[in-house]
Amino acid sequence: MAGKGLKFRVILVEPFYEGNVGSVCRAMKNFGFDDLVLVKPCEMKDFAKAMASHAQDLLARARIVDTFEEAIEGADYLVATTGKPGARTSRHIRMPYFNPKELRQMLEDKSGTVALIFGREDVGLVNEYVERCDMVVYIPTSVEYPIMNLSHAATVILYELSGFEGGNIALADGKSLERLYSEFRELLVKINHPEHKRDKTLMMLRRVLGRAMLNNREFYTMIGIIRDVELKIERMEKEEVTEEESS
């Protein structure tokens, strides 16, 4: 949750070509972005600087962290980028996915901090991190050769979001959303939702609520409902126990 308008953070997870990191800095500065976080990046020497060109200031200011959790700290909405979108609706991790124009449209009236997350050059963003994201974005590419260069993918997404200020509807903050999902998990346990289906059901909920882009008010209402349901169940369970005891 932030003040009015959108802020964007670019997160590169374990990039291993320094030229790409420099190139991403250049694209960020070209399109007016300046918050870059690198998770366990490669060593960066002269070639990163050369590719950053007049964006070396941005490269120098980039925050380097050891974990994904540190990188997303303070971000309200996490966008996973991937060159490998989902293929089946029964698998929820990378499905549904949206293109950069749709992302822009969906963020049109929002405010908050949005993290744009890019994975490693060879494997892309792995499931462990995609699962944690609120939305999956895929750049429509040729079937023949869909995998883009890291800095090219960043360029396209930053180009689409450039000069974009968002609106007034505050996105629920990231930590609140995590609380919501953990409440949901507890609820699934309480209602005896089959254990082997829980992860999948939660992933689906994340994709549904992710694309709905919950605002704060909606978050409080939803978490309130879940708690009421839990309380109701707890009370009924106690009554059952009491009845059993008294019978």
Place this chain on the structure above:
Amino acid sequence: MAGKGLKFRVILVEPFYEGNVGSVCRAMKNFGFDDLVLVKPCEMKDFAKAMASHAQDLLARARIVDTFEEAIEGADYLVATTGKPGARTSRHIRMPYFNPKELRQMLEDKSGTVALIFGREDVGLVNEYVERCDMVVYIPTSVEYPIMNLSHAATVILYELSGFEGGNIALADGKSLERLYSEFRELLVKINHPEHKRDKTLMMLRRVLGRAMLNNREFYTMIGIIRDVELKIERMEKEEVTEEESS
């Protein structure tokens, strides 16, 4: 003039970093393009191939030519890309300019071969070539750092034009348009348009007709009108001479 639909050609004028040439090949293949022409490029060795990645076939097929004229041979419509758009409406070379989304909209119903032309990494596309183009395209970037990496600029434009088939309205072919502009020049001479204004006026005409995207029928009508005007003037000049002789 071509059959139904649009074909795109990418032309790089004197690129001098082989990595950029390879990167452009990759972006082209990512977005489904395959016609690349290089005008006096740098030497291309291993790094070009590395950056082309799975688009090395496209790099190997690229046509290498010595002149701009050879590169545009057979193209109907020439799009100059620039990081330095015009600033004053009184200078017509780089004004008006359009963004990639506008280019796509304008080409929506057209057919023919469109050349997307990119200049050198350091100076961009120089006036000598921008003047020959039918339209100037500029990617909206930050005032602070507007100059993009060559392959990033190509990526944005190819992304916008990807999967785009165009329509049925055949663009007038490039050679016809050049004839039209040379007829215009002759007409300006005939009507005593001030010599020092001729180049500027012709540049303006090119920008007006360029963004109008003339089709064949329009071309023939226009060239017909110019010729009629010229004939009329010639006949009147002859009559004047005859009258003078007889008086």
